Amino acid sequence: MISCSAWLNREAVRAQAGKKPTKGLQVDEELLKSLAIDEEEESWEEVMEDDEEEMEEVEEEGGAKGKAKVAAAAASGEEGALAELNMDAYDDEDDEKAFVTSIYGGKRPGGSMYRENKEDPHINDDEASSDSEDENDMVLRATDHMILAAKNEEDLSQLEVWVYEDLGAEGNLYVYQDIILPAFALCVASGDFDPRDASSASSRKPMCAIGTFDPEIEIWDLTTIDSLQPAAVLGGYEDEELGDDAMDSSVSSKKKKKKKKKKKKGKMPERRKLKDGSHEDSVLSLAWNWEYRNVLASGSADKTIKLWDLEKLLCVNTLRHHTDKVQSISWNPAESQVLASGGFDRRIHLSDLRSGAENSVRWELQADVESLIWDVHDPTSFLVSCEDGVVAKYDTRLGGGSKSLWSVQAHDKPCCDLSLCPNPAAKGLLATGSMDKTVKLWDITSGSEPELILSKKLKTGPVFTTTFSPEAKPLLAVGGAKGELLVWDIRSEDEINNKYPSF
Structure with a gap:
């Protein structure tokens, strides 16, 4: 559904006429690294919590019977891992790789026939690429109109930026860009x-x-394209930022809640500030x-x-x-x-x-x-x-x-x-x-x-x-x-x- 729309100021649109749009600001790489670290820490915490649960089950079942259960589970897991590696077919890998290479014509595994584009007679670097043509399509004209339309679907909401080309008796309408x-x-x-x-x-x-x-x-900013950040x-x-002390306390509280979850119901999460x-x-x-x-x-x-x-x-x-x-x-x-x-x-x-x-x-x-x-x-x-x-x-x-x-x-x-x-x-x-x-x-x-x-x-x-x-x-x-x-x-x-x- 289109829930709302608005026309852009014509003076602002004319000011961008003839200019190529700039590339938008993408996701911060440092943020991605920190998220990756957080995911690793979280997965490590989950493994430790699973180990604690297994040890608790051993203690509850008691003695040799519980230990035998854990040992059997570990043995079955090891056998499954070896079966997945398929070590018996290890010597056949070279033949398979050679077969794949011959299909694509490369002399090097996973490579191409020519080391550089200029050696390939089928590629002409002097021809205009489709990317440059797309960039030219993104250049606004002084007669263009821009319209904003918020489009909402079941699991996606985005802002569509439309351009209406005034061609005299007729017009052309197309999506200039969309913003998630x-x-x-x-x-x-x-x-x-x-x-x-x-x-x-x-x-x-x-x-x-x-x-x-x-x-x-x-x-x-509507003069940029492919931007992931406003x-x-x-x-x-x-923004939720936790220091080292807060992280330690949150980890310990998670462990305590994990042990008590069978006895008490979890509390509602706190409302964000x-x-x-x-x-x-x-x-x-x-x-x-x-x-x-x-x-x-x-x-x-x-x-x-x-x-x-x-x-x-x-x-x-x-x-x-x-x-x-x-x-x-x-x-x-x-x-x-x-x-x-x-x-x-x-x-x-x-x-x-x-x-x-x-x-x-x-x-x-x-x-x-x-x-x-x-x-x-x-x-x-x-x-x-x-x-x-x-x-x-x-x-x-x-x-x-x-x-x-x-x-x-x-x-x-x-x-x-x-x-x-x-x-x-x-x-x-x-x-x-x-x-x-x-x-x-x-x-x-x-x-x-x-x-x-x-x-x-x-x-x-x-x-x-x-x-x-x-x-x-x-x-x-x-x-x-x-x-x-x-x-x-x-x-x-x-x-x-x-x-x-x-x-």
Whole structure:
């Protein structure tokens, strides 16, 4: 399934046009060595514990009978090892090796016919390799669009980075790279600030933030490929590092627990310690500030909203307005310090951070909030979709608790996502996606109830994400339960062309 999606900033994508991507940071070799050592120590401990158990069984069974049992087991193990070596066929190994070598034509065991490629008439080193062709395919063009889509399968979660090639009348969509995630992905936000680079304040680079079922947020650099490690991690669990004394004590405690496990039930494992400022539960929503590019907001199942400084990689503020999971958050497109949030407490909160984070304006709804967005053409208003399929618009100038400007039963099932087309030629064009497997396009320019323009099933299954391209071109990315990302050029529909002829 595609659980969430986001378009990348076009300026950041254009800044990478013509550049080859860099190779990502791989797993630390020292870390691998330490892990290998830990595995060896653990296996040694297991062997020692098994020996202790056998000696305990000898003591329990008593005397010669127990010792005979252990000796018989050791003898059978020795016979099995000798049988596996097959020493009787030892002299036949040379003949077998010669046979294998002759098949491959090599004069040396396991070797090739020619010592160097230039001696082989079938190999031309001057020809362009497929690797170089693949590298050229990874070079972005100034007209390319990039889309992020979180794909979750039974035992794998990954972030797919898609490129949409604008070829005029048609387009081409392909996966640029994919990033393996530690847990089921719930939300993604695009940005252009690299926390590792001090010059990021003046330059733009395609970046993204990912929230999952884990209480941490990963920041990824999308100009690199095949990277196994994120550029930064916000919050999450403390690294478990044990010193020599702690290791000794843990080993001894394991032995004690091993001896007592037949008498007492084991205790529940201790909960891992969280980093200071971290969320305590899944991260459900993310919003990257468009003006203060080093500021990221996150909403969580722990009922809080956190504001992160990406330069310091620290949580600088925590908002506790909600009494249930925070499902959706959004920065105002005109006032960069105004944040709207909606949650499963059936409330919308509006926070102006200039007047203090503890203050907020509130609206009560009839159902849990699924999605919340600002009207890009009217930044004093926001739209919200709910679990009961209702979509409504509110005017912040009327104050907290005010009635909606309009409300419509857009879908029969939960309306999972909303998106407004930013193109001025299609002002008020709203897209909604629902669990009823439909995507609907609406005209919301009238002061009363919206007008339905088009309803369509795009064979994505239940729809979880619908988002318009940030540029003027009317491209709508749609993803759902079937796990495929679709980019829909809505100008291909007669209803849209008739409604917006200047598109």
